[in-house]
Amino acid sequence: MSHYQKPPELYDGLRLHQNENTGGCSPRVLEALAKLRADEIGFYPPYTAATEACARYLGVTPERLALTNGLDEGIMAIAVAHLRPAAGGLIPEALVPEPAFEIYRFDTAVAGGRLVQVMPKPDFTFPLDDVLAAITPRTRVVFLTNPNNPTGVPTPLGAIRTIARRVPKEALVFVDEAYAEFAGETFIPDLPSFANVVVGRTFSKAWGLAGLRIGCLVGAPETLEPIQQAVPVYSVNIAAAVAIQAALADPDHLRHYLRQVAESKALLYATCDRLGLKYWKSAANFVLVNAGDRTAALVDGAAARGVYLRDRSTEPGCAGCVRISTGIVEHTQRCIAVMEEVLCAAA
Numbered sequence: 070m071s072h073y074q075k076p077p078e079l080y081d082g083l084r085l086h087q088n089e090n091t092g093g094c095s096p097r098v099l100e101a102l103a104k105l106r107a108d109e110i111g112f113y114p115p116y117t118a119a120t121e122a123c124a125r126y127l128g129v130t131p132e133r134l135a136l137t138n139g140l141d142e143g144i145m146a147i148a149v150a151h152l153r154p155a156a157g158g159l160i161p162e163a164l165v166p167e168p169a170f171e172i173y174r175f176d177t178a179v180a181g182g183r184l185v186q187v188m189p190k191p192d193f194t195f196p197l198d199d200v201l202a203a204i205t206p207r208t209r210v211v212f213l214t215n216p217n218n219p220t221g222v223p224t225p226l227g228a229i230r231t232i233a234r235r236v237p238k239e240a241l242v243f244v245d246e247a248y249a250e251f252a253g254e255t256f257i258p259d260l261p262s263f264a265n266v267v268v269g270r271t272f273s274k275a276w277g278l279a280g281l282r283i284g285c286l287v288g289a290p291e292t293l294e295p296i297q298q299a300v301p302v303y304s305v306n307i308a309a310a311v312a313i314q315a316a317l318a319d320p321d322h323l324r325h326y327l328r329q330v331a332e333s334k335a336l337l338y339a340t341c342d343r344l345g346l347k348y349w350k351s352a353a354n355f356v357l358v359n360a361g362d363r364t365a366a367l368v369d370g371a372a373a374r375g376v377y378l379r380d381r382s383t384e385p386g387c388a389g390c391v392r393i394s395t396g397i398v399e400h401t402q403r404c405i406a407v408m409e410e411v412l413c414a415a416a
């Protein structure tokens with residue numbers, strides 16, 4: 070297995086390569102952090118208030134929610150809980166419709182599971198029949214993302230229900246909703262009918278808290294229990310636990326960002342149409358653009374001008390593709406100016 074290639078630490082320009090909120094968090098978060106007392110930092114963190122705030126936000130009771138140190142930690146815990154080879158020799162299988170968030174692949178390998186990839190259709194619509202055909206008695210986790218990363222294309226809730234009904238009884242269906250705020254759609258209301266489904270959420274994207282590392286898993290308590298065993302007991306720090314409450318108390322900050330994202334996507338689509346670039350309509354805060362044989366010129370030329378984009382051309386089905394965060398309108402406009410400059414120079 071090749072190791073996860075963490076994107077380089079580029080903080081001296083415009084970061085449009087990791088789907089972060091480039092406008093940052095709510096000012097209320099900074100106020101709450103500034104009020105933290107020395108003794109609060111001296112103690113192991115309490116989680117009741119932060120868990121209740123997240124549960125209220127997601128419309129569930131607190132026992133159906135587990136905080137994690139970023140959703141990344143929740144995904145690793147799922148792999149550790151469900152994808153370790155069993156004593157009898159069975160190698161658990163993780164089913165991943167591609168292209169997908171590459172962490173699923175790496176965490177599956179770390180746990181010792183076997184990766185079963187389902188290759189994408191050219192238009193990136195969800196390959197339900199192929200996913201169903203790839204389910205085996207050894208399937209233990211199905212990793213689904215709605216909307217998907219890196220395509221931004223939605224995964225139909227009906228397809229998730231069908232998969233959840235068809236997997237072996239030991240299997241878990243994980244629905245990664247890292248970008249759900251942008252899509253306005255969630256599987257959470259379905260969870261009471263599907264005890265084998267866990268939804269993952271993050272506060273890194275729409276809520277602008279990536280640097281603090283906080284996310285959560287939502288599901289039936291008995292389904293969460295074995296996963297929580299694989300999460301260190303104090304993995305979420307006090308700053309994140311305080312910040313999440315302050316962030317959720319400022320929904321206007323989120324609403325503002327969602328409006329900016331919608332406007333940014335429209336601007337980028339229009340630019341792609343003008344420049345003759347193919348793209349996929351996105352339900353997230355980024356757009357996948359096919360720059361064909363101009364991909365390297367675009368990514369390198371933009372980086373030289375201080376705008377960082379994510380080359381996704383080696384991901385399955387993504388030859389020639391670049392992923393561009395579409396958040397704050399002013400940042401998108403800067404990106405568009407750079408794209409026009411680079412691509413016209415490369416033409």
Ligand SMILES: Cc1ncc(COP(=O)(O)O)c(C=O)c1O
Nearest residue numbers: 139140141170218247271273284
């Ligand atoms: C689909 C998906 N899931 C999970 C994550 C990880 O989120 P977090 O920052 O909460 O670890 C990301 C981040 O890029 C993502 O794109």
